[in-house]
Amino acid sequence: xxxxxxxxxxxxxxxxxxxxxxxxxxxxxxxxxxxxxxxxxxxxxxxxxxxxxxxxxxxxxxxxxxxxxxxxxxxxxxxxxxxxxxxxxxxxxxxxxxxxxxxxxxxxxxxxxxxxxxxxxxxx
Amino acid sequence: xxxxxxxxxxxxxxxxxxxxxxxxxxxxxxxxxxxxxxxxxxxxxxxxxxxxxxxxxxxxxxxxxxxxxxxxxxxxxxxxxxxxxxxxxxxxxxxxxxxxxxxxxxxxxxxxxxxxxxxxxxxxxxxxxxxxxxxxxxxxxxxxxxxxxxxxxxxxxxxxxxxxxxxxxxxxxxxxxxxxxxxxxxxxxxxxxxxxxxxxxxxxxxxxxxxxxxxxxxxxxxxxxxxxxxxxxxxxxxxxxxxxxxxxxxxxxxxxxxxxxxxxxxxxxxxxxxxxxxxxxxxxxxxxxxxxxxxxxxxxxxxxxxxxxxxxxxxxxxxxxxxxxxxxxxxxxxxxxxxxxxxxxxxxxxxxxxxxxxxxxxxxxxxxxxxxxxxxxxxxxxxxxxxxxxxxxxx
Numbered sequence: 340x341x342x343x344x345x346x347x348x349x350x351x352x353x354x355x356x357x358x359x360x361x362x363x364x365x366x367x368x369x370x371x372x373x374x375x376x377x378x379x380x381x382x383x384x385x386x387x388x389x390x391x392x393x394x395x396x397x398x399x400x401x402x403x404x405x406x407x408x409x410x411x412x413x414x415x416x417x418x419x420x421x422x423x424x425x426x427x428x429x430x431x432x433x434x435x436x437x438x439x440x441x442x443x444x445x446x447x448x449x450x451x452x453x454x455x456x457x458x459x460x461x462x463x
Numbered sequence: 464x465x466x467x468x469x470x471x472x473x474x475x476x477x478x479x480x481x482x483x484x485x486x487x488x489x490x491x492x493x494x495x496x497x498x499x500x501x502x503x504x505x506x507x508x509x510x511x512x513x514x515x516x517x518x519x520x521x522x523x524x525x526x527x528x529x530x531x532x533x534x535x536x537x538x539x540x541x542x543x544x545x546x547x548x549x550x551x552x553x554x555x556x557x558x559x560x561x562x563x564x565x566x567x568x569x570x571x572x573x574x575x576x577x578x579x580x581x582x583x584x585x586x587x588x589x590x591x592x593x594x595x596x597x598x599x600x601x602x603x604x605x606x607x608x609x610x611x612x613x614x615x616x617x618x619x620x621x622x623x624x625x626x627x628x629x630x631x632x633x634x635x636x637x638x639x640x641x642x643x644x645x646x647x648x649x650x651x652x653x654x655x656x657x658x659x660x661x662x663x664x665x666x667x668x669x670x671x672x673x674x675x676x677x678x679x680x681x682x683x684x685x686x687x688x689x690x691x692x693x694x695x696x697x698x699x700x701x702x703x704x705x706x707x708x709x710x711x712x713x714x715x716x717x718x719x720x721x722x723x724x725x726x727x728x729x730x731x732x733x734x735x736x737x738x739x740x741x742x743x744x745x746x747x748x749x750x751x752x753x754x755x756x757x758x759x760x761x762x763x764x765x766x767x768x769x770x771x772x773x774x775x776x777x778x779x780x781x782x783x784x785x786x787x788x789x790x791x792x793x794x795x796x797x798x799x800x801x802x803x804x805x806x807x808x809x810x811x812x813x814x815x816x817x818x819x820x821x822x823x824x825x826x827x828x829x830x831x832x833x834x835x836x837x838x839x840x841x842x843x844x845x846x847x848x849x850x851x852x853x854x855x856x857x858x
Contacts, residue, residue, distance in 0.1 A: 350649040350650075350653070351653075352649055352650055352652065352653025352654075352656075352657075353649055353652055353653065355653065355656070355657070356652055356653055356655075356656030356657070357656075359656055359657065359659075359660040360656055360659070360660070362660075392645075419644070419645050419648040443648045443649070443652050444648055444649075444651045444652030444655055444686050444689075445652055445656075446655055446656070446659060446683075447655075447656050447659040447660065447663075448659075450656075
């Protein structure tokens with residue numbers, strides 16, 4: 340069974356970046372908003388990448404809601420570290436909600452390295 | 464070489480006598496110049512003040528670490544004195560007269576009345592019109608103390624106004640750059656990955672391959688610029704709560720910065736002089752100070768690229784409640800016109816594509832957050848010295 344990952348980002352260029360970088364490595368599902376992401380996350384994914392700054396539910400809120408049901412799937416929040424969200428990210432950490440941070444812009448080799456690392460059993 | 468003037472000799476001149484002189488007499492004009500020179504003394508405050516009055520050339524005098532009076536009387540520094548006088552009143556035929564004066568000064572065995580007289584004689588020629596008016600405004604105070612007080616007040620006001628303007632500019636740039644950087648990040652990540660995808664699916668022998676490589680390279684350059692902008696604006700936005708300062712030895716931080724640049728240092732055959740055996744404690748944020756040092760050192764390396772003598776000297780010294788880190792290079796130096804602007808965001812003298820003009824602005828912000836100071840002095844063709852002054856507040 341091929342591995343599956345979910346990209347939640349309101350920007351087409353980001354979603355497409357992941358799709359292209361991971362072509363031939365795994366199946367990539369995309370969601371254009373936090374709300375759509377939460378619906379899709381009901382299926383089983385091996386990794387979830389989530390943007391932070393989105394209209395509607397932001398990344399922190401989205402991750403919080405996904406984590407209510409899914410404690411296991413590695414989640415990466417991809418962000419350019421906007422000051423306006425640092426408090427929310429800190430709150431997530433304090434609430435022991437597990438996630439990793441990745442800094443934009445991500446080149447393809449980094450996307451591939453992270454995904455293959457997780458698939459290879461690396462601890463995140 | 465003639466004997467160096469002692470400022471005390473000049474200070475003994477009877478100022479009171481000059482004040483009783485006839486308002487319109489040439490004698491008084493001479494007296495006022497003398498008074499001004501006397502005030503300059505060896506005190507950097509007054510030389511600084513006078514330099515704000517008398518334009519950029521004076522700044523060169525300051526940066527050469529000589530007070531104007533020293534320069535004026537020391538015959539070996541004749542060119543400096545000439546430029547100084549010319550900055551007061553540019554007039555071609557002064558030079559011959561000044562030469563005569565210097566001859567006269569040289570003849571005298573030590574600093575004495577004849578040296579003073581020489582300077583005084585110049586006054587008449589040097590001062591006229593607007594410059595005289597400016598001098599009179601400055602000097603029309605009753606007593607020396609009044610004058611000191613006024614000078615100090617003006618100087619403080621000038622400095623405060625300058626700082627205020629700088630702060631406003633920085634905060635505007637910070638807000639603007641943060642907005643732009645965030646907006647650019649997403650499309651940039653798209654472009655980068657699209658190019659990388661095309662590269663992956665283009666055989667290296669295809670003539671488009673190298674063009675795609677170029678496109679990738681340029682995109683990464685943009686990404687770099689954005690990172691710079693973001694770290695710049697992040698410093699603007701972040702309050703002290705995100706900013707951890709610890710008492711620690713500064714020497715290993717310098718060492719780490721040097722290690723990170725070792726490749727360049729070796730490749731460019733730069734000799735590094737730095738005593739790493741000491742333990743000197745300052746209250747700093749390790750990563751940020753490292754960032755500042757890397758920035759300053761790589762600027763130094765850039766400046767020495769075409770120098771024959773390539774020496775990078777770093778001196779770390781502990782003072783009471785302060786640590787001073789001097790980074791000295793033997794590079795091209797920075798002209799005095801640029802010295803005052805090098806900390807401005809986006810100011811760069813490097814060729815397009817080689818500097819964003821943000822490095823030193825970030826450095827200055829970091830040091831500002833430490834309540835420290837960053838200073839620069841430079842001599843064109845000889846090299847540049849950056850001084851970081853970092854606080855040490857033992858708990």
